[in-house]
Amino acid sequence: MLEHGGNLNDAVMRHGIARAEWLDLSTGINPNCYPAPLLRDDAWHRLPESSDALAVAACAYYGAPRMLAVAGTQAAIQALPQLRLREKGVSRVVVAAPAYAEHAHRWQQAGHAMREIDYADLQKALDTCDVMVVCNPNNPTGARVVPDVLLGWAQQLASRGGWLVVDEAFGDTTPHLSVTGQAGVQPGLIVLRSVGKFFGLAGVRLGFVAAQDAVLESLQEWLGPWTVSGPAQEIGIAALCDEDWQRTTRERLLADGERLNRLLAGAGIQASGSAMYQWWAEPDAAGFHDWMAQQGIWVRLFTRGAGGIRLGLPPDEAGWQRLQTALQGWSQNNNKSVERIA
Known part of the structure; x- marks a missing residue:
């Protein structure tokens, strides 16, 4: 690893x-984490049913029409290359670099034709890929791409069945850069959000994916049942609602x-x-x-x-x-x- x-x-x-x-x-990660609330007595006993309250809280906080809860964005980062392979076959993938290394690693590991491209050269690489992955703001450099540019890229990629994956794990302090709200409308746009960074709750393993319904349904089917623990759901609801x-x-x-x-x-x-x-x-x-x-x-x-x-x-x-x-x-x-x- x-x-x-x-x-x-x-x-x-x-x-x-x-x-x-x-x-x-x-x-x-935020060094002063959100104070986790007391949990229900049966939180550790019952299987974690999907929580409508968690979905509502996430959509309200991130401004998305629909979101899928996952066991940290890492779960989605590992699943998306496999899902793409199953649905579209081997794809040409560009990952903005330097960035969180798991993105490039997982696309390459799944057998896709992956290249790492500097942020300054992403526009030129758009015509030569089927999938583009961008962290915004970037981890570790802080590089940023404005929303209008990202949405233009997503539209171009979607016109030929492609994806733009935007990792906004560190986007909570830069809401003006977020394209999460457009992910349910813009075809081909997939946005990842994390509770672990801003809320400092990395150990909870809770993240969200925003995308069109078909993508979220396929991803949910791929990940299977009980992907987010009951305690994580309770803590996530409290954190996302605490304005x-x-x-x-x-x-x-x-x-x-x-x-x-x-x-x-x-x-x-x-x-x-x-x-x-x-x-x-x-x-x-x-x-x-x-x-x-x-x-x-x-x-x-x-x-x-x-x-x-x-x-x-x-x-x-x-x-x-x-x-x-x-x-x-x-x-x-x-x-x-x-x-x-x-």
Whole structure:
């Protein structure tokens, strides 16, 4: 399997630092999660019947006419290439890159003719593919594509039986970029949404797919029964309906994202990203990753291409100060190295 952030057990094993002593910034997940409510007494006992209340809450929150609940967007990411293969055969697939690596991996694994294309070249690649996959905003770089462009691409692809898959897992702080509301109307448009990122509920394993009815019905049949647990459904309903929490959290995340960007700039790092993470092409990515690990700070290392680093948000002021100290140490050490070379 591919390596992902959040692998804190690996950090403990590699560096011998107790789990409780780590500052884990290796994911882009909200570090202050939604407070899960008390569950019904039978939540762990009964089979999880599909919840109309969950579907209604999701459609209201995401602004879609219909949505299918899935066990995290990863479930849909794995299923869609197989579903496409069954219904359309081997397809020419373009995945915007760099991005969440599971997209390219799963399309290739299913046997499709997959290519990874830089965001700047997606328009030129449109005529040479049957399926295009775009993360918007992108994880890890924060690259964005405006809705009008995405909808134009979806229309072109649909005219020849194609799909545009838009992963909006990190879209909760950028609602103006979302095309979820058009997914039930625009043929060929499939949008993925996640409860794990903005709500910080990654362990719940809950996500949603917005698309036309035929696609959702085929996907539901492919995934089978009981895909989302009863407890996940209850927690999801509470989170999706809590407008006060959503509003204050969105404001805090946007402010914290700007703070992280400024903190990195103060250490001489020009980064980009979204409200919940920052990324940059670090010349010595492995060295930075190792330095942070020595300070008990776990960050996400990207080794493909030129290499890069992604940082999530610290959970509290102590975490911010700890990160600032580590960044200052890295900057000072790098400056000394440059002076010695000179």
